[in-house]
Amino acid sequence: MLTLSRKSVRSSWRAYAGAFTALAFGTVLIGLTVTMIGSVETTARRAQADDATRAQLEDLSAMFGLMSAISLFMALFVVASTFGFVVATRQRELGLLRLVGATPKQVRRLLLGEAAVVALAATLVGCLLGTVLGPLTLTAVRLVGATSLHLDAPPVWLPWTVAAPAGMVVALLGSRRAAKRASKVAPIAALREAAIERRRPGLAAVLVGLAAIASVVTVVLVAGDLPPVAAMLVGLFLPLLVVVALTALGPVAVPQVATVLARPFARRSIAARLASDELRTSVRTTSAIAAPVTAIAAIAGSLVVTMGFTVDWSSALNATQLAAPVVVTDPSTAGRLATDPVVGVVDERRTVSATFDELGPQDVDVVDVGRAEQSRRLRAVRGDLDDLRGRTLAASESWMFDSSVGLGEHVDARLDGGRKIRLKVVAVVPDAADLYGDLMVPADLAESRESEPSVLFVTPAPEVSDRRLLAATRVVAGDAAVPADRWLDDIASSTREMNTVALLVLLGPAGIYAGIAIVNATLIGAAQRSRQRRLLALLGATPRQVRSTALWQAGLTTATGLVLGGATTLLVGWLVWTAITRDVGDHPVTMTVPWLPLVATSGICAALALLAARVSARR
Amino acid sequence: MTALHHHTTTASAVTLAGVTRSYRSSSGDVPALRGVTHEFPTGSFTAIMGPSGSGKSTLLQLAAGLDSPTSGQVTVDGNALAGLDQTALTELRRATMGFVFQSYNLLDALTAYDNVALPMRLAGARIERATVLDALERVGLRDLAGRRPAELSGGQQQRVAVARALHSRPRVLFADEPTGALDRATGRAVLDLLRGAAAGGQTVVMVTHDPLAASYADEVLFLADGLVVGRLYDADAAVIAATMSELEQ
Numbered sequence: 001m002l003t004l005s006r007k008s009v010r011s012s013w014r015a016y017a018g019a020f021t022a023l024a025f026g027t028v029l030i031g032l033t034v035t036m037i038g039s040v041e042t043t044a045r046r047a048q049a050d051d052a053t054r055a056q057l058e059d060l061s062a063m064f065g066l067m068s069a070i071s072l073f074m075a076l077f078v079v080a081s082t083f084g085f086v087v088a089t090r091q092r093e094l095g096l097l098r099l100v101g102a103t104p105k106q107v108r109r110l111l112l113g114e115a116a117v118v119a120l121a122a123t124l125v126g127c128l129l130g131t132v133l134g135p136l137t138l139t140a141v142r143l144v145g146a147t148s149l150h151l152d153a154p155p156v157w158l159p160w161t162v163a164a165p166a167g168m169v170v171a172l173l174g175s176r177r178a179a180k181r182a183s184k185v186a187p188i189a190a191l192r193e194a195a196i197e198r199r200r201p202g203l204a205a206v207l208v209g210l211a212a213i214a215s216v217v218t219v220v221l222v223a224g225d226l227p228p229v230a231a232m233l234v235g236l237f238l239p240l241l242v243v244v245a246l247t248a249l250g251p252v253a254v255p256q257v258a259t260v261l262a263r264p265f266a267r268r269s270i271a272a273r274l275a276s277d278e279l280r281t282s283v284r285t286t287s288a289i290a291a292p293v294t295a296i297a298a299i300a301g302s303l304v305v306t307m308g309f310t311v312d313w314s315s316a317l318n319a320t321q322l323a324a325p326v327v328v329t330d331p332s333t334a335g336r337l338a339t340d341p342v343v344g345v346v347d348e349r350r351t352v353s354a355t356f357d358e359l360g361p362q363d364v365d366v367v368d369v370g371r372a373e374q375s376r377r378l379r380a381v382r383g384d385l386d387d388l389r390g391r392t393l394a395a396s397e398s399w400m401f402d403s404s405v406g407l408g409e410h411v412d413a414r415l416d417g418g419r420k421i422r423l424k425v426v427a428v429v430p431d432a433a434d435l436y437g438d439l440m441v442p443a444d445l446a447e448s449r450e451s452e453p454s455v456l457f458v459t460p461a462p463e464v465s466d467r468r469l470l471a472a473t474r475v476v477a478g479d480a481a482v483p484a485d486r487w488l489d490d491i492a493s494s495t496r497e498m499n500t501v502a503l504l505v506l507l508g509p510a511g512i513y514a515g516i517a518i519v520n521a522t523l524i525g526a527a528q529r530s531r532q533r534r535l536l537a538l539l540g541a542t543p544r545q546v547r548s549t550a551l552w553q554a555g556l557t558t559a560t561g562l563v564l565g566g567a568t569t570l571l572v573g574w575l576v577w578t579a580i581t582r583d584v585g586d587h588p589v590t591m592t593v594p595w596l597p598l599v600a601t602s603g604i605c606a607a608l609a610l611l612a613a614r615v616s617a618r619r
Numbered sequence: 620m621t622a623l624h625h626h627t628t629t630a631s632a633v634t635l636a637g638v639t640r641s642y643r644s645s646s647g648d649v650p651a652l653r654g655v656t657h658e659f660p661t662g663s664f665t666a667i668m669g670p671s672g673s674g675k676s677t678l679l680q681l682a683a684g685l686d687s688p689t690s691g692q693v694t695v696d697g698n699a700l701a702g703l704d705q706t707a708l709t710e711l712r713r714a715t716m717g718f719v720f721q722s723y724n725l726l727d728a729l730t731a732y733d734n735v736a737l738p739m740r741l742a743g744a745r746i747e748r749a750t751v752l753d754a755l756e757r758v759g760l761r762d763l764a765g766r767r768p769a770e771l772s773g774g775q776q777q778r779v780a781v782a783r784a785l786h787s788r789p790r791v792l793f794a795d796e797p798t799g800a801l802d803r804a805t806g807r808a809v810l811d812l813l814r815g816a817a818a819g820g821q822t823v824v825m826v827t828h829d830p831l832a833a834s835y836a837d838e839v840l841f842l843a844d845g846l847v848v849g850r851l852y853d854a855d856a857a858v859i860a861a862t863m864s865e866l867e868q
Contacts (some may be wrong), residue, residue, distance in 0.1 A: 004737075008728040093726060099685075101713030101741040103706045156853070187712070188685040191676075191720065224659065 005113030015089065016114075018520025019082035023171055025516065026075030029509050031163035033068035033133040036141070037061045043563045052135035060141075067506050070299060072170065073240060074513040077295060079174030081288045081517065085524050087182045088284045095189025104183035109177035112172060119171030123164050130159055141505075155258075185200065209248030212241045216571075223575045228313055229398045231579035235306035235572045239298035242568045244597060246294055250287030255280045258290070258560040265552070271545055274536070275552035278529070280619060285525040289554070290561035292517030293605045294610045297565020300507050300559040300601045302572040305500045309573065313580040314433050315492045316589040319485070321432040324457035325466035326473050327487040330480035331453035342472040344461040350451040351437065357412040364415070365440035366451045367394075375457035376435045383407050383427035386496050388532025394427040396549030397439035415446060434491050438578045496592075503597065511604070517604060522554055526616030546576035547614070554613030558606045569598070631658035632822035633790050638691035639845075640677050640788045651677040653845035659824055661790070664817035665778050666833035667826045668859070669842035670867050676795065678842065682824060683716055683793045684708050696790050713742050717784030719809075720794040724780035725768040731755065731776070731779045732764040738787045743804045754786035755779070758812060781812045784821075785830030792816055794825040798832050829860040841866060 009016055040061045087094070092105055102110070138151045181202075219234055226234065246253065262276035279286045324347065328337065331348060338346045350366040369385050372378035378385065381397060388394050393411065395403075405411055410422050423441065435457075458481075460469040466483075473481035482490075533546055541549075581589055634655050641650040652674045659665050659682075667675045680686040681693055684700045693700045694717045703711065712824050717738075718724075725734045735754055736746045753763045768776055777797060784792050792815060798806035806829075812826035814835050817823045825836065833839045834856040839847035851859060 004728070007733070008726075010728070096724070096726060097737075098709065099712070099718055101709060101738040103709045103741075105706070105740060186685070187709075188680060190687070190718075191680070 005110055006117050009114050009117045011616050015086050015524060016082070016118050018516065018524065019079055019086075019115075019171075021506050021520070022075060022078035022082065022513065022516050023119055023167055024126040025509075025512065026071060026078075026170060027123050027163045027167040028130045029071045029075075030068055030166045031127060031130025031159035032137050033064045033071075034159040034162045035137065035154060036064040036151075038136055038158050039151040040064075042152045042154050046077035063502060063505060067509060069351070069606070070506065071509045071513065072166070073243075074292075074295065074510050074517075075170050076174050077243070078292065078513060078517045078520070079115075079171055080177060080247070080417060080523075081173040082520060083111070083178035083289055083593070084181070084284065085288050085521065086114075087111065087178045087185075089524070090182075091185055091189045093190075094185040094330050095187055095191070098185060098187040099190045100217065107185065108179045108183035111175060111182045115171045115175035115179070116168070119168050122171070123167035126167060127160050127163055130163060131156055131401060134159065170194075182328045189547055205248040208286045209245045212245035212248065215257075216245070220575070223578060224599075226575070226577070226579045227397070227401060228579040228583045229401050231576045232306050232310060235302050235576050237293075238572055238575070239302045239568050242298055242564075243291070243295045246287075246564060247291055250291055251283040254287040254290045254557075254560055254564075255283050257558050257563060258286060261559050261563065262333050262552075262556050269548075269552070271548040271557075272552045274549045275556055278532075278549075278553060279556060282525070285521070285529075286557055286560075288608065289518065289521040289525060289557040290564070292514045292521065293558050293561025293609070294564040294568075295517075296511060296514030296605065297562050297601060298568035299510060300503075300566055301569030301598055303507065303572040304503060304594050304597045304601075305569055306576050306593050307503065308496070309580060311492055311499065312589055313493050314431070314495070314591050315488060316434045316580070316584045316587055317430065318434050318488050318491070320584060320587040321377045321430065321435050322375075322457070322484050322488065323377050324459045325484050326458040326481055327484050328456040328458055328473055328477045329487075330477050331456055333477040333480070334453065334456055337456065337473060340476065342461055342464045342469055344459040345371050345374050346463070347371040347459070348453040349436065349455045349457065349459040350446075350453045352416050352441070352451040354416070354439075354447050362439065363437055364413075365436045366394075366443055366446040367436065367440045368443045372436070375459050376432070378429060378436065380427040381430055383425070385424040385427045385429075388440075390445060391421055391423050392426045392442060392445070393423040394429055394440045395425055396429055396431045396436075396438045398431050400428055405415070415441070416451075423550050430463045434488070436577070445502070500597075511601070514605065515608050518558070518608045522612035523610055525553075526550060526613065550613045550616065551610055555606065555608040558609040562602050562605060566602075629630045630660055632661045632663075632696055632861060633659040633824065634692075634694040635678070635682060636692040636694075638678075638688045639680055640674075640681060640686065640689050643656050644711075648826060650845050652681070652688070655842075655845075655847055657840065657847060659791070659822055661822055662817060663831055664814060664822045664823040664836045665825070666836035667824065667842060668828065668830075668839055668863060670863075671828075673842040674845040675842050677825065677845075678825050679793055679795055683718070683791075684712060710742075713738055713787075715788035715790045718790045719777065719780045719784060719792065719794040719797045719813075721799040722773065722776075724783075725776055729784075730765050730767055731760060731771065734768070734779055735783045735786050738783065742792060751786055754782040757785055758782045772805075774801050774808070775818075777801060777805070777809050778812070781816075783807060785812070785816060789821065791822045791824065794823065794827075796827055797825060798827070798829060806832065828863075830856045830863060833859050 016497070038229045040058070074246055097107060097110070135153055138153060142150065147589070184320050216238060219238060223231070258279045259276055262272055265272035266276050290342060319603075334346050334348055337343050347368065351363040352366055353361065354364045367378065367388070369388055373385070380394070383394070385394065394404070405425060407425055407428060410424050412420055412422055456467065458469065460466065470481065534550070536546055537543070577591065634867055635655050637654045638652055639650065640652040641648040655678060667678060669675045677686070681688050682695070684693065684695065684703070687701070696774060697712065699710055700708065726737070729737065732751055732755070736751050739746055752761055752764060755764050758781050760775060760778055760782065763771065763775065771779065792813065797809055797813070801809065810832055813823050813825065817837070825832070827833050834854065837853060839851040839854060840847055841862060848866065851862060
């Protein structure tokens with residue numbers, strides 16, 4: 001059977017070009033991720049790196065991990081849709097094979113064999129490319145500013161050992177459903193000229209689709225009670241669920257939406273009308289083209305919106321918490337400021353590095369509770385800050401949510417490389433990431449340790465106006481003294497810049513994937529329709545009409561994908577926004593919608609589909 | 620596989636007993652065959668004719684086990700088809716039936732040689748190169764064994780399909796409009812090959828609308844509205860054509 005598989009792939013390689021590209025690219029990505037994570041490990045070990053550096057490297061690894069997870073998901077999805085397509089276009093051939101004596105099992109093995117042949121070639125090419133691109137990527141990561149460290153590449157064999165099997169597994173998993181469908185092709189299919197594609201999905205697909213929809217609905221129902229951190233996690237995973245549901249039930253839903261979208265145009269243009277009819281009958285092609293668009297629009301849109309709203313949230317929290325009207329970014333002026341009569345309290349933000357047994361290295365704030373209460377409105381939402389004395393710890397709400405540590409429990413830690421001590425969690429404080437960190441210890445505990453002050457929060461003495469305070473601090477600290485709201489704005493905009501870099505790393509590969517999938521599906525779809533196109537021309541359609549029908553088809557399908565992906569983004573945005581506004585309470589939150597990346601994503605999807613349709617319509 | 624050898628020594632290769640087939644549609648059941656009983660004797664060449672919609676293709680598909688009857692019994696080479704699962708049906712088909720159609724008979728990815736050898740290969744049997752080439756020789760295509768379907772003419776493709784049927788020597792050979800897409804001379808060559816297969820003891824069942832093609836058969840079965848309405852034995856093309864035009868009125 002493998003010989004036949006090899007011959008099939010060789011003679012119909014065009015249909016497999018998409019799957020091959022997707023897999024090869026996926027293997028490259030996995031290889032690069034392993035290179036990245038491996039190099040973070042190697043670098044961390046080599047450099048006798050300090051805790052902060054190690055934490056930075058670990059963050060980077062986590063980001064690469066997330067990137068490869070998104071990419072793997074997209075790879076699986078592209079392979080599944082390409083193979084589904086291949087099976088749909090080869091009904092007659094598979095029927096003939098059954099007719100001359102192939103059992104369903106043999107047909108299934110043939111398809112899996114074809115997947116293996118494609119995967120083998122793609123994995124090999126992918127691994128070779130990955131090896132070449134590895135060192136370049138490490139340099140690129142430093143150039144875009146994701147890290148300032150020089151990363152050492154891990155041994156060459158390491159990415160191969162992970163990427164090659166991963167590529168094979170993705171190919172076989174992705175083609176499994178298609179192979180099963182192929183084995184169900186009846187011998188009589190060999191006698192049919194052309195069949196209308198089956199719209200009704202199988203039982204398994206219905207169950208998977210319904211389960212995914214049920215999970216989405218459940219999430220929406222409990223959305224009212226979600227804390228913001230949970231809502232953000234949901235924002236990451238909900239789009240994946242929606243994509244799974246759409247893949248399973250796509251042939252039912254996608255053509256319907258496409259028809260509705262086409263309605264206003266179908267009355268005016270014959271090309272739009274033909275395109276809309278065509279979309280309704282060739283359901284598999286339609287949903288195969290729309291699916292990657294939906295996937296990238298939903299995943300990218302949700303991530304962009306969630307990250308944007310997160311900045312709004314932390315800005316609002318910072319603003320709610322910050323009472324000091326002036327912030328001084330030059331901590332060396334603390335002594336002189338404290339003696340100034342217009343200054344009430346100078347509250348230093350200090351951190352000390354700590355290593356936790358279970359949580360690893362993390363910076364911990366050292367707080368003087370009295371001062372922090374005045375300038376940063378530090379308060380306990382649970383527990384009591386008065387207990388923050390000696391071997392104790394206070395933690396933010398989101399840290400408590402992330403870790404499984406409860407109020408009153410103990411954690412073991414070393415402060416600044418000292419002896420191991422046992423700290424009791426005595427209070428939970430609201431989040432305000434830029435005013436204080438997730439964890440804080442009392443000043444008396446860290447007294448003897450070296451702790452670095454970073455900023456000073458300055459409050460005025462009684463009956464001193466904010467303006468006078470600012471003027472006085474300017475005399476001492478110069479431009480380092482800024483009004484509190486400006487300081488918050490600066491932080492927000494620098495966070496947004498960092499987010500843009502992170503989004504590029506996270507979504508870049510997934511975006512390229514979606515591009516491959518869109519072009520692939522459009523080209524295969526067009527090749528499949530070439531006979532109908534010729535018939536259309538024979539019946540008197542001008543070349544222009546034929547071309548514009550193809551463009552309408554691509555445009556309507558992409559628009560459908562974007563509408564579904566946009567709806568998912570809207571849902572996630574609503575979820576996150578509800579959680580944020582409830583968390584912040586009365587304080588106003590300014591919503592920043594990142595229009596540019598959203599519009600750019602949609603625009604690129606549409607442009608790719610139209611371009612591919614145009615190219616294929618010319619042939 | 621044991622079931623396949625468990626056939627009785629009957630004189631008929633394919634038997635249809637009271638076979639009906641109706642299709643469900645939104646406007647109620649549409650009958651395609653309304654009770655057909657017929658025996659195709661071993662080593663015979665039967666042509667099935669009738670106006671379009673008369674049920675001739677349905678009859679062929681039921682006889683080959685590609686479709687199941689609404690009621691009635693189909694027996695091929697002594698095996699009742701009812702109750703066989705997909706795998707059992709496939710194995711039976713592989714062991715006893717061959718197919719030649721109007722077009723699209725061959726797998727594009729395989730050479731003529733590999734197409735001929737495919738059924739035996741699927742059955743897991745050892746392929747003897749000489750017998751495959753011999754089958755191609757008999758249809759006059761030995762020299763083109765290495766070509767793929769795209770590099771063969773329609774007639775040549777048809778002859779490769781016949782060679783496939785000759786090579787695995789199935790007891791029954793089903794042909795659906797085998798000359799429909801061919802010019803007269805090539806069509807005749809294919810019909811001669813089918814005639815030869817019947818002479819060699821294989822049973823040939825052919826659906827056609829061409830009286831000349833039907834004249835190669837021992838028996839012509841006429842269908843109309845899902846019923847057998849006439850039979851002719853060893854008739855020439857003119858008589859067959861006259862019967863057809865009568866039916867079509």
